[in-house]
Amino acid sequence: MQTTITSQVEFHGVGLHSGVAACLRILPALPGRGIVFRRTDMDGAGAEIPARWDLVKQSPLCTRIENAQGVAVSTVEHVMAALVGCGIHNATIEIDGPEVPILDGSSAAFVRGILSKGVRKMAAPLKALRVRDTVEVQKGEAWARLVPHDTLLIEFNIEFEDAAIGTQKKLLNMSNGSFVRELSNSRTFCRKADVEQMRANGLALGGTYENAVVVDGAQVLSPGGLRYRDEAVRHKMLDALGDLGLAGMPILGHYQGFRAGHALTNDLLRALFATPEAYEIVDCDEDIAARLPGAGVHWGEIPEVA
Template sequence: MQTTIQTAVSFHGVGLHSGEPARATILPAQAGQGIVFRRSDVAAGHGRIPALWDHVHQSPLCTRLENRHGVTVSTVEHIMAALVGCGIHNATIEIDGPEIPILDGSSAAFVRGILRHGVRHMNAPVSALRVLKPVEVRRGAAMARLLPNESLTIEFAIDFEDAAIGSQRKLLNMSNGSFVRELSNSRTFCRKADVDMMRANGLALGGTLENAVVVDGERVLSPGGLRHDDEAVRHKMLDAVGDLGLAGLPILGHYQGIRAGHALTNNLLRELFSRPDSHEIVLCDSATAGHLPGAGVHWGEIPEVA
């Protein structure tokens, strides 16, 4: 059955790129609504922004959504990943500005808040998007692909010249609670040279060594080092889970990403929905529900941050 969060939960922090204070509150929502962002700081009737692939205003550094009034919300990928990974189908996310708080740069705080406040099962069946045929998009050396599969699996490969990251590859099934256990506390990462360039261009003003993993060659500059030896590829997988959540329905398919980013994953969804023969919408029975993202999450289990 469809789900929503049991009670409201709020998060306070700063926007990664604006550096301004930011507050986001996840609220329960009715069955069939899906995930919707709502800006509380704009004119009444203009602040509703559906969390859907065709509302993405592509940006190389984050996922930004925009409605028909030109109202935007940025850096939605980590909170979207938490909702998908915890199996929440309906929620309203009220925010008081244009950016979701970055918190520690991962989904861990969002996951802990969702798990602590609980899930409410609704009197409405859940539908899923089943991939029927391979769909692929490329941009230079980067590739993103969706293949038929009985559950959502995420496979990702990255290759960076900085020895602190290097080449990493990982594959995980998202239907056994592995998002919460394996991916949720993996932080966004960047090279020191990229930080310097972004700061020079007025970006990443809220970025610190506490909310991102910053590397410089062989060195990890963030205090405490890495939470996982392969934290970088795990975070790319986390981003992919959040960006795929903008399909509007749980996905049953195998995602493969090679050097892919937010824009390429959004292009993949656009390609998928442009080809009606590539997918179908299925009403989930009890067997299918066990393959959905978030299946197997233990609601009494609050993940520890390493």
């Protein structure tokens, strides 16, 4: 069955790229609404932006959605990953500014907030998107694909010159609460060499060593170091789950990414929906529901964070 959050939960912080302070609230929503962002600093129906793949306006280093009236919300990927990973299908996300707060750079605070309120089942059937044929997109050396599978697998490969990251590869089944246990507290990361350039381009204005992992060669400059040896690839998987959540329903398929980012994952969803024979919409019986992200999530499995 479809779900929503049991009651409202609130978060405060600053946007990673804008540096603008924001208050974000996740509220219960009716069946069939999906995930919808609402800008509380705007008036009228144009203040709402559905969390959909076709409303993504591709921008560097984050996922930005924008409605027909030009109202946008940026850096939605971490809260989207938390909603997908906790099995929330319907919610209204109120936000009083242009960018989701970065918090500690991961999804952990969003996950804790959602699970502290609880997930409520609704009297409405749930549908899922099952990948039937392989779909792939490529840009330069980077590529992403979706391959048929009976659950959601996320597989990622990254390669960085900095020895603190290097080459990393990981594959996880997203059912059985693995997102909460394995990925939710992995933080966004960047190279120190890129920080000055990003800020010159009006990005990372709210970034600090506390809300992002900053590396310089073999050194990890952020206090406390890494939470996992392979925290970087785990965070890329977190981002991919959040971006796949913009499909509007749970996905049954194997996502594979090599040096992929937000734009390429969105390109992949656009390619998938442009190929009707590559997918089918199925009703979720108990067997399918047990294989979706969010199934089997327990409060006690959320990793501790500093």
